[in-house]
Amino acid sequence: MQRPIMTSRSFLRMPCAEAGPGDESVARDLVDTLEANRSRCVGMAANMIGVDKRIIAFVDEEMDGRISVMFNPVITACDGAFDTEEGCLSLDGERRTLRYHRIEVDYQDRRLRARHATFTGWTAQIIQHEVDHCNGIVI
Template sequence: MQRPIMTSRSFLRMPSEQAGPGDEAVAQDLVDTLEANRSRCVGMAANMIGVNKRIIAFVDEDLGGRITVMYNPVITATDGAYDTQEGCLSLDGERRTLRHRRIEVDFEDRRFRARHATFTGFTAEIIQHEVDHCNGIII
């Protein structure tokens, strides 16, 4: 189900709680909401739809534009820092931020199996933005 976009900065600044079995409906709502906003958005965190859980969804260009879901993502390594400008559905305009060209992420997949993966380029940038959301950091 598509949900409205959260714009409350005080809510978005709260660190998200761990996700677990039972949060699959939230993940599906996140995917549905991202799909509905795909023309202007490439990633979302659950707090952007008003749910304070560590779940992100993003368009993975390395997988042909498929939407990927991660539960409890944690960035474990970074390389290649650069400055960029980013926008966010929850905020007006763009803001300057620091990102990394390559990241490694520990996360759980849709079956809550532990995973580790490396991402580069724009996909890495999207994931960093959404993990920041999970940590209560807004650009």
């Protein structure tokens, strides 16, 4: 189910709680909402739809543009720092930020099985933005 986009900075600045069993419906709503906004958005965190859980969905360029979902993502390594500007569906305008070209992420899949993956380029940048959302960092 598509949900409205959260724009409250005070809500977005709160770190999200760990996702767990029973949060699959949040992931489905997150994917539905991202799909509905795909023309202007490439990634979303659950707090962007008003749910304070550590779940992200993103357009995975390395998987031919398929939407991927991560539960409880944590960036464990990064390299290749660069400055960039990013926008956000929840906020107006763009802001400068530091990102990394390559990242490694520990996360859980939809069945809450532990996973580890490496991402580069645009997909890595999207994941970093959404993990920031989970941590209450507003870019």
